[in-house]
Amino acid sequence: MDVRSQMSMVFHLDKCIGCHTCSIACKNIWTDRKGAEYMWWNNVETKPGTGYPSKWEDQDIYKGGWENKNGDISLKGAGKLRGLMNIFHNPHLPVIDDYYEPFTYKYLDLIESPARDDQPTARPVSLITGKPIDIKSGPNWDDDLSGTPDYARKDPNLQNLSPAEQEAMFQLERMAFFYLPRICNHCLNPACVASCPSGAIYKRGEDGIVLINQEVCRAWRMCVTACPYKKSYFNWSSGKSEKCILCYPRIEAGLAPACMHSCVGRIRYLGVVLYDADRIHEAASADESDLVDSQLDIIMDPFDPEVIASAKKNGIADSTIKAAQDSPTYKFVKVWGLALPLHPEFRTLPMLFYVPPLLPVMASLKEVDNKAQAEKMDPMAKNWNDSWLYDTSTEELWGTIERARFPLKYLASLFTAGDEEKVKHVLKKLMAVRIYRRGKTVGDIDEEKVNKVMHDTGLTPEEAEQIYYLTALAKFDDRFVIPASHREQSIEMLDFTGDAKGTTGFGFKESPVRGA
Amino acid sequence: MNILNTFLFVILPYLALVIFLIGTIYRYRYVKFQISSLSSEFLEGKKLFWGSVPFHWGIVFLFFGHLIAFLIPQSVLIWNSHPVRLLVLEVAAFAFGLSMLVGLINLIFRRSTNDRIRVVSTWMDYVVEGLLVAQVILGLWVAIEYRWGSSWFASSLTPYLWSIFLLEPKIDVVLAMPLVIQLHIIGAYLIVLSFPFSRLMHALVAPVDYIWRPYQRVIWNWNKEKVRSTATKWTIHRPKNT
């Protein structure tokens, strides 16, 4: 056993309102620069949809991630042989048009235009060439199912659905969607690290954050291909690749990353998990059918004395072990089994987990006659008698899950490598907590029913209360449990103070100017 | 004339080598951020294939060919002692030269006509590509006109090059050579000279160590295990991990 600590994340998709505040917080801090305008280290997608870059999940196109060939894993589109042979021209590299051409508007024309007969306009110009362009796409062009024929219907996850199932999803009355916010997963088996020919990308031992050393990156651009989540981006101006840094300067200071801090829906959780580094390879090589289990298996119990001993031997601080015991992500992922990895079949062992969405999946429409109700209303009141009701009833306990608006197959393709039972199990648990709370607060569900639901999913009332608390009420410090990086030592983590006495300072001192 | 010759074939090579050494080491140590292949594939991915691939395979082969003729000229002479083998070598080298030329022309065309690529081009890119094009044309010309280059390079030019490195330059052989070959030699010095100031730096950091490096890389700020061990001698520099 070789226990290490990892900053892991949970995004609770039921709570995401798709406001993009997270993306903007990140953009303002990190990527509002030349060459990085098109990068969204944090982006929010509408599902079903093609996402950003377009169809990133389709590895037949992008060749990202690992593949399991006869029990051993290899990089699908990079690696020692393939990467070096393709180094002069990488045939699988996405180009700027797969994301979108960054643009701005010539706002000044509105102000400085001389008086004329017609209104001045602010033409869009490319942020690359500075020339006028027709804007063809943007980072969230498919927001809220806009352009459904072009985007939602081309979602790679629909591949496994029958034509009839797909049609059902896109019937106007049944259409549903949810948001999928994405950042780098800071994987345990990162494909980006493995693909980098110059060894510029590395995982930090202390907290597992994956970083690109800007001084060592040489623009061999293999990481862009290898990351199946397309979370390593190429800066076309500086000639270096960049990626989400999980706001490590903030984390070292005990602050939550900007996207998480600013999250309006409070969907984000951050905490330490301890894992067994000896079993990474084994977990990543598992059969498709036990991928989820094998990936969750190497996350260790932070209360187990053996795990603690091994952690201490590796120099993991007591405060970090304590943080692992209080970790909200450990609870969601391991204790309650409510959070799943996104596309485990890419085999990078992502450390960002998602609580799958219940709402758009479950809600359905019911035929009702509203006439009696309408007659009671004030004649002035607006009233459409369209005879349907947005049904959130709990009449049939699990029936609604079987007849979900979203085929479970679709969710399974996202979160469990196709295992519908696993998704159903999580949804049932989420539903059980709702029923339990509704029985308690609204009181329209009788106790027998509540008990049956709890029994079916194996939840205890205490657990249900805890899940409810962490989902709905949790305060800042419950959602983000960040171990001290020991401020008194944190400068020394980078440089020895004695070495830097009387000099200019610490760290990266060269200005990031493009080379000739 | 004499001064000019001394400048071109004695002073220039030393100038080029010294500037190359100091410049590349300085850049590697102090402005590392600026060492990059500056790939432009992200802005244009299709035409690049027909430029970069033939160009690079061509130049890599030719570079190693020249290197071998310089380091172990005997091997080339022995290989060439058989006329069929000589022909194979010459034809192969010529083919790689053509491939490099075609690639370069495509690269220059792409660089100067594509709006996006023009934005990320510096005048140094054009200088370097101009030098390379001139160099490869001269090389092909020499190959056609003054046969068989692989043999006389190994027997006549290599001693001249060695004399430069041994710090006792002998240039009479070079002076007796035709102008085209002389220009090819001068071109080589100019290319060497341009390394520290251009994107050619990327060729020096070609990622060969990737071949034997383990796939995953984990870095600790400090080697905590070592720090904690009582066996570790405590100095002011704590044991670092890479």
Ligand code: HEM
């Ligand atoms: C084996 C070592 C080498 C490797 C791995 C390598 C790799 C690369 C890569 C990845 C690019 C960027 C292509 C792109 O735009 O995506 C590039 C461009 C270039 N390389 Fe190399 N290279 C090597 C050797 C050389 C040598 C020896 C020379 C010439 C002396 C050279 C000259 C160039 C030039 C001029 C470009 C710019 C092409 C353009 O975009 O117009 N390279 N190289």
Ligand code: SF4
């Ligand atoms: S999500 Fe991509 S960029 Fe992030 S660690 Fe995993 S492979 Fe690397």
Ligand code: SF4
């Ligand atoms: S800020 Fe939070 S709620 Fe808003 S889009 Fe981002 S993840 Fe969703």
